[in-house]
Amino acid sequence: MKKIISSFLVSIAFIFTALPVFSGTVIIESWRNDDADAWNDKIIPAFNSQYPDIEVVFQATIPAQYSASISAKLEGGNAGDLITLIPFDASLKLYNRGWLASLNDLGGLDNYPQVAKDAWSTDDQSNIFGVPMASVSHGFMYNKDIFKELGLSVPKTESEFFAVLEAIKKDGNYIPLAIGTADTWAISTMGFQNIGPNYWAGEKGRKGILTGEEKFTDQHYINLFQTLSYWSKYMADGYQAQTYPDSQNLFTLGDAAIYPTGSWEIFTFSQNADFEFSAFAPPVRDGQTDCYIDDHTDIGIGLNSKAKNPAEAKIFLEWLTGAEFAEIFANEVPGFFPLHSHSISVNDPVAKEFISWKDTCDTTIRNSYHIVGRGEPNLESVLYEVVSGVVNGTMTPAEAATKAEASLANWYEPHQ
Amino acid sequence: MKKKFPFHIIVFLFPACFIYSIFMIYPLIDTMRVSLYTQNLLGENMDDSSGIRVFIGLRNYYDLFFNDTWSWHFWNALKNNLYFFLLHVSIQTPIGLLIAAFLSNKELKLKNTYRTLIFLPAMMSIVIVGYIFNLILSNLWGIPQTILGVVGLEHLYQPWLGLKGSALITVSLISIWQFVGIPMMLFYAALLNIPEEILDAAKVDGSSGLNTFWKIKFPLILPTVGLMCVLTYVGNFNAFDLIYAIKNIYAGPEFSTDLMGTFFYRTFFGYQHQLGNPTMGATVASTTFGIILVGVIIYLFAFQKRITRYQY
Numbered sequence: 206m207k208k209i210i211s212s213f214l215v216s217i218a219f220i221f222t223a224l225p226v227f228s229g230t231v232i233i234e235s236w237r238n239d240d241a242d243a244w245n246d247k248i249i250p251a252f253n254s255q256y257p258d259i260e261v262v263f264q265a266t267i268p269a270q271y272s273a274s275i276s277a278k279l280e281g282g283n284a285g286d287l288i289t290l291i292p293f294d295a296s297l298k299l300y301n302r303g304w305l306a307s308l309n310d311l312g313g314l315d316n317y318p319q320v321a322k323d324a325w326s327t328d329d330q331s332n333i334f335g336v337p338m339a340s341v342s343h344g345f346m347y348n349k350d351i352f353k354e355l356g357l358s359v360p361k362t363e364s365e366f367f368a369v370l371e372a373i374k375k376d377g378n379y380i381p382l383a384i385g386t387a388d389t390w391a392i393s394t395m396g397f398q399n400i401g402p403n404y405w406a407g408e409k410g411r412k413g414i415l416t417g418e419e420k421f422t423d424q425h426y427i428n429l430f431q432t433l434s435y436w437s438k439y440m441a442d443g444y445q446a447q448t449y450p451d452s453q454n455l456f457t458l459g460d461a462a463i464y465p466t467g468s469w470e471i472f473t474f475s476q477n478a479d480f481e482f483s484a485f486a487p488p489v490r491d492g493q494t495d496c497y498i499d500d501h502t503d504i505g506i507g508l509n510s511k512a513k514n515p516a517e518a519k520i521f522l523e524w525l526t527g528a529e530f531a532e533i534f535a536n537e538v539p540g541f542f543p544l545h546s547h548s549i550s551v552n553d554p555v556a557k558e559f560i561s562w563k564d565t566c567d568t569t570i571r572n573s574y575h576i577v578g579r580g581e582p583n584l585e586s587v588l589y590e591v592v593s594g595v596v597n598g599t600m601t602p603a604e605a606a607t608k609a610e611a612s613l614a615n616w617y618e619p620h621q
Numbered sequence: 622m623k624k625k626f627p628f629h630i631i632v633f634l635f636p637a638c639f640i641y642s643i644f645m646i647y648p649l650i651d652t653m654r655v656s657l658y659t660q661n662l663l664g665e666n667m668d669d670s671s672g673i674r675v676f677i678g679l680r681n682y683y684d685l686f687f688n689d690t691w692s693w694h695f696w697n698a699l700k701n702n703l704y705f706f707l708l709h710v711s712i713q714t715p716i717g718l719l720i721a722a723f724l725s726n727k728e729l730k731l732k733n734t735y736r737t738l739i740f741l742p743a744m745m746s747i748v749i750v751g752y753i754f755n756l757i758l759s760n761l762w763g764i765p766q767t768i769l770g771v772v773g774l775e776h777l778y779q780p781w782l783g784l785k786g787s788a789l790i791t792v793s794l795i796s797i798w799q800f801v802g803i804p805m806m807l808f809y810a811a812l813l814n815i816p817e818e819i820l821d822a823a824k825v826d827g828s829s830g831l832n833t834f835w836k837i838k839f840p841l842i843l844p845t846v847g848l849m850c851v852l853t854y855v856g857n858f859n860a861f862d863l864i865y866a867i868k869n870i871y872a873g874p875e876f877s878t879d880l881m882g883t884f885f886y887r888t889f890f891g892y893q894h895q896l897g898n899p900t901m902g903a904t905v906a907s908t909t910f911g912i913i914l915v916g917v918i919i920y921l922f923a924f925q926k927r928i929t930r931y932q933y
Contacts, residue, residue: 294896385760386783388873581901586892593874
């Protein structure tokens with residue numbers, strides 16, 4: 206027994222001495238396993254060509270365990286110097302606990318629009334604790350081959366959109382819309398948050414909900430629920446039991462023409478689909494001249510308040526705010542877009558399409574995350590329920606609006 | 622001579638009592654204690670290690686039963702759970718009994734094969750069962766459409782797992798299918814225990830097969846039937862995994878498959894963007910414990926004490 210214990214101790218000691226911790230090493234904690242190659246082969250070498258003395262290590266864990274493991278590491282004081290952050294409350298909690306440093310004095314934060322910074326700021330915007338890194342955009346992907354075969358063109362307005370759906374349905378060979386309601390988050394995120402900004406005029410409507418000036422019982426929200434309820438006609442039979450992976454497969458197998466989704470699918474779809482696909486922006490309402498895109502803040506990066514090399518880590522963070530990083534990141538991780546204000550050139554054609562909308566349309570983030578994403582029940586999960594109810598036909602648009610407003614008013618003062 | 626105090630009894634009981642107290646009784650009591658507190662979920666004004674919990678008495682219970690935010694989910698979960706249990710008792714137990722009665726027939730061939738096959742699903746991982754049934758009943762790649770199509774009844778197909786009206790029944794039937802082997806085994810063992818002489822005597826007296834079953838065998842295995850019901854009750858009110866595997870944590874559509882277990886999980890651990898609420902979760906857990914306790918007490922006093930036991 207003694208022997209086992211001692212050999213165990215020896216091996217532990219070995220592991221610790223084997224860890225490459227030199228002074229000046231910056232360790233990045235992340236859940237983005239998928240991006241490890243991009244960081245190790247492109248991003249970090251690019252940084253080192255400017256700052257050869259700072260060693261940067263990208264250390265990714267399994268996504269599902271990230272939140273729990275990073276809290277534990279921060280609490281135990283053995284987390285890396287830089288912490289990749291999910292947006293809003295979960296990260297705000299880390300900051301409130303004193304585990305993340307304030308980044309108010311970091312240079313380069315002017316390179317981001319305020320809406321991007323909101324995701325990693327305190328509610329009053331007085332403290333920022335995360336550098337915005339990447340966003341995902343909503344839109345519709347479509348199967349180019351099917352569009353060609355049926356002689357369809359990309360819809361710009363809502364009536365064109367429904368005309369296209371009707372034409373595909375009439376042809377009968379393909380399912381017009383690849384989405385189901387079994388995973389309630391999917392229909393809410395990829396339906397409601399996708400076309401919603403066109404209804405509530407982007408940031409204006411999102412802020413209106415925050416200040417209480419707009420209510421879900423307002424006519425434009427009821428109209429939005431109404432439009433979503435028309436979708437069900439063009440979804441696969443039995444869509445009520447169709448899950449998110451089902452919808453993905455339906456589209457990549459070439460059985461469905463249009464897939465309401467987000468840019469994060471680009472990478473997997475380009476590997477799995479053996480047909481040409483592209484994307485179109487959420488169709489605007491008939492007669493509407495402005496357009497709005499949901500460009501949701503998804504990944505940020507913050508500084509551990511007990512970082513071993515805070516000075517070096519800050520240099521790296523400052524470099525992240527620059528154009529060089531933005532360019533590399535956008536091209537190496539297609540579908541995740543840097544949140545910098547300056548324009549970026551991207552090679553992937555579908556990602557390029559997504560980015561191009563930002564030239565003509567205003568961007569916003571999902572309206573159920575910032576501040577109203579907390580409370581019991583939080584707005585996000587209420588939307589999951591009512592949106593799927595409307596599409597399933599078990600709830601009328603007015604009932605859905607009333608329910609969403611009532612649950613928000615239940616805890617959120619501006620709506621009481 | 623005065624008898625010495627039996628210290629050895631204490632010594633022998635100690636390990637079991639100690640382990641049971643540490644891992645069962647203490648967590649149970651502490652859960653009840655925590656359910657009387659509330660806590661700031663966003664962690665403001667917290668030092669590194671401890672969340673500030675504030676004592677609020679029975680406020681959580683009041684919210685759970687009467688405040689609309691919580692009570693809707695609670696009563697919904699309770700109602701679904703009762704329904705889930707009633708379906709199990711009224712379908713699983715009779716089917717288990719029927720199969721056991723067939724298996725105990727001496728003339729039946731391949732008895733062991735049937736027994737193994739029927740018991741097999743109970744040994745399968747729930748995650749696999751959930752995944753398989755999601756696929757079988759899928760609107761896109763499922764098989765009921767094809768099977769119904771063969772007999773020209775294709776229009777009868779519905780996405781049963783996705784409809785508000787049928788999702789809970791479907792999930793219950795899947796669970797019944799999976800676990801029907803357990804009552805079968807218990808009843809089978811009880812039926813085998815009935816002495817041959819009694820059955821032979823019945824035969825000599827001219828009792829028919831059916832008559833023998835209802836008048837002799839069934840009363841003799843009644844304690845097992847009662848035991849099975851209470852086991853089903855406890856199991857059903859602790860059920861969580863199958864719903865989680867099939868309908869994930871949202872227990873959709875619109876919480877129509879929500880059970881106490883899934884409701885507890887969502888409350889305690891949180892989900893997607895909802896932070897967990899440990900104190901409210903403890904309240905839900907304590908309430909579930911109370912419900913199970915009441916059910917078991919009713920069984921003990923109303924059923925088990927009155928039942929006639931036969932010695933043979």
